[in-house]
């Protein structure tokens with residue numbers, strides 16, 4: 032049973048219990064209000080925290096203590112940044128996972144082909160990455176997933192199996208949209224915060240300070256400032272005897288059907 036079902040059942044049981052007590056002793060209305068506020072808070076926390084697994088099973092790390100890292104990149108392909116990321120990965124002989132946006136694939140199909148040709152894997156990350164995506168209907172969400180999947184299949188002739196929710200937000204609507212699909216949902220262990228931290232040294236420090244074993248690290252191939260940081264980080268990790276592995280290999284899962 033998913034965590035959010037358990038929370039809802041617990042909240043309903045608490046409300047029944049309080050109603051029963053209220054039959055004998057008059058309780059303040061705040062007993063009810065308190066339970067509703069706490070339940071809503073917990074569900075909201077679960078929604079924005081992909082690692083909570085409240086609404087669906089999400090893989091956020093590998094079950095291993097080995098010094099292994101899987102690099103992942105969201106929100107591409109971008110005609111400025113993605114080629115430089117690919118060049119850097121090629122130079123260091125690394126293979127990674129790209130979670131791509133459908134509308135951007137439509138603009139740069141050649142970059143998707145290059146990712147595939149150079150041994151990287153590709154997953155879906157919605158068609159629009161619209162800032163209101165989390166409020167879309169399940170039908171609309173599913174349409175975005177399907178359109179992106181078909182687009183990727185048209186370009187690289189492979190049917191994707193991996194999906195990463197936009198903004199890392201999960202909720203009951205997305206769970207409904209994914210219900211009859213065959214997707215494996217991927218989160219992350221460490222978020223680089225590269226869309227917020229533009230200072231290269233700060234970004235590098237954050238990565239170095241937080242990198243642990245068997246990590247899935249989230250980057251975005253949308254900002255050029257990540258290029259020097261990425262190179263420095265790869266060198267750091269190699270010096271510290273970390274081993275880079277492609278996401279599907281680290282997790283022993285299939286990227287495609």
Ligand SMILES: [Zn+2]
Nearest residue numbers: 105106197198
């Ligand atoms: Zn994204």
